Amino acid sequence: MSSDGVITKFYTSAAWIERRAEQQLEDIAEWSGVQHIAAFPDLHPGKYGPVGCAVLADRIFPQLIGNDIGCGMSLFQLDLPVRKLKLEKALRRIRALGAPASVRYEARLEEIGLPPDLFASALGTLGGGNHFCEVQMVNEAKANTELDKALLYLLIHSGSRGFGASVLGSLPEGAYAGLLPASEVALSYMHDHDRAVRWARLNRQIIAERAAEALRADLRPVVDAPHNLLTETSAGYLHRKGAAVAEHGLVPLAGSRDSASYLMAPAGHAAALGSLAHGAGRRYDRSSMHGRVRAKKSDIEAMQRNAFGGRILCEDRDLLVEEAGLAYKSAKAVAEDLKRTDAAQCVAEFHPLLTFKKTREGRRS
Numbered sequence: 001m002s003s004d005g006v007i008t009k010f011y012t013s014a015a016w017i018e019r020r021a022e023q024q025l026e027d028i029a030e031w032s033g034v035q036h037i038a039a040f041p042d043l044h045p046g047k048y049g050p051v052g053c054a055v056l057a058d059r060i061f062p063q064l065i066g067n068d069i070g071c072g073m074s075l076f077q078l079d080l081p082v083r084k085l086k087l088e089k090a091l092r093r094i095r096a097l098g099a100p101a102s103v104r105y106e107a108r109l110e111e112i113g114l115p116p117d118l119f120a121s122a123l124g125t126l127g128g129g130n131h132f133c134e135v136q137m138v139n140e141a142k143a144n145t146e147l148d149k150a151l152l153y154l155l156i157h158s159g160s161r162g163f164g165a166s167v168l169g170s171l172p173e174g175a176y177a178g179l180l181p182a183s184e185v186a187l188s189y190m191h192d193h194d195r196a197v198r199w200a201r202l203n204r205q206i207i208a209e210r211a212a213e214a215l216r217a218d219l220r221p222v223v224d225a226p227h228n229l230l231t232e233t234s235a236g237y238l239h240r241k242g243a244a245v246a247e248h249g250l251v252p253l254a255g256s257r258d259s260a261s262y263l264m265a266p267a268g269h270a271a272a273l274g275s276l277a278h279g280a281g282r283r284y285d286r287s288s289m290h291g292r293v294r295a296k297k298s299d300i301e302a303m304q305r306n307a308f309g310g311r312i313l314c315e316d317r318d319l320l321v322e323e324a325g326l327a328y329k330s331a332k333a334v335a336e337d338l339k340r341t342d343a344a345q346c347v348a349e350f351h352p353l354l355t356f357k358k359t360r361e362g363r364r365s
Helices: 019-029 087-098 106-111 161-169 184-214 286-292 297-303 317-322 331-340
Strands: 002-004 007-009 034-044 051-057 072-081 132-141 151-158 219-226 228-233 236-241 243-245 251-253 261-266 275-277 311-314 344-358
Touching: 007 019, 019 034, 019 051, 034 275, 034 331, 051 243, 072 184, 072 243, 072 251, 087 132, 087 184, 087 311, 087 344, 106 184, 132 184, 132 261, 151 184, 151 344, 161 184, 184 219, 184 228, 219 251, 236 243, 243 251, 251 275, 251 331, 261 275, 261 331, 275 331, 286 317, 297 317, 311 317, 317 344, 331 344
Parallel strands: 007 034, 311 344
Antiparallel strands: 002 007, 034 051, 051 236, 072 151, 072 219, 132 151, 132 344, 219 243, 228 236, 243 275, 251 261, 261 344
16 A cells, blocks of 8 residues: 555555546645545546545535435345346346336435425436446355355445436535535535435435335345445545445445456555445446447347346446446456455455346436
8 A cells, every 4th residue: 555645545556547547636635625535446537536535625525526426335135045036037027127116205205304305206216327236146255244145135326316416516606616614505515415315325225125126025235335425524524436435334346247246344444534445446438438349239239148147237228338347447356455455355245147227218317
């Protein structure tokens, strides 16, 4: 692990890190009020700063959280045995996630202290981009994780949909220069931000419930780890952009739809700012993927299957190309770098069996 001023890097020279992402780190380190930055091996360039880092500052920078406030990963255990999964039947049933939910969720919003009409029609929907619902099986697990290798698991990646975008979009000009915590704009942003974080967590829960219903199974939550959020601490304001909260136990580390995912146990390294990598991280941006991957019919069909014999349901050809396994770094390499830098230990490996991203009926967020 190396340290450069306020930047602590939890990756080694073996990591695939674009120079532009590191330049963004260096730029942020010079912003007024920034005290420390923790950067993880899934680091890659973002719009306002790199994805895969946590930034501690004495003021609030809303752009570091981005528009998908509260986005995160939730892992659930299903009571459905691996041996009973019929892929083709499951593939047909999981299509239900592509349509808006038929159930009204006003009461669920009120239960968590939110208005019953707050983007209620979007609850239970994934959105586009890199969001997904994945049925997984445990390939390897340490005994103390209490994971049942005979059962299936669900990994959900989604956020606050249009709600988070509306929060960021409503900020006045100049907000990106940094908001003083006691200012009216900052207090209003924090109020809406906190509501978006709660909304996003409920959304992941409802997506999992819809998926479990489609698979004729019940589910049990294992862990929920948001990775786009702002937290007030005794040392300042902690901004996480693609950096999972690692203060409450285990953290999912997602692979691509064509690679394994991992469950990590944080080591509690002080310089990690209570955070951890949340996934493999992009290797190539979306636009460049259209020049790297062929999109003939045979290629599209090949991209709908993975190396583990699993299936991918994504009927948006552009999205299928943009989210191809080639677009991402190695999740295994990310997990290994976290171990090398004393940030975390891997406690389980999961293989993807069925990945849902989008049907023709769904609309991209």
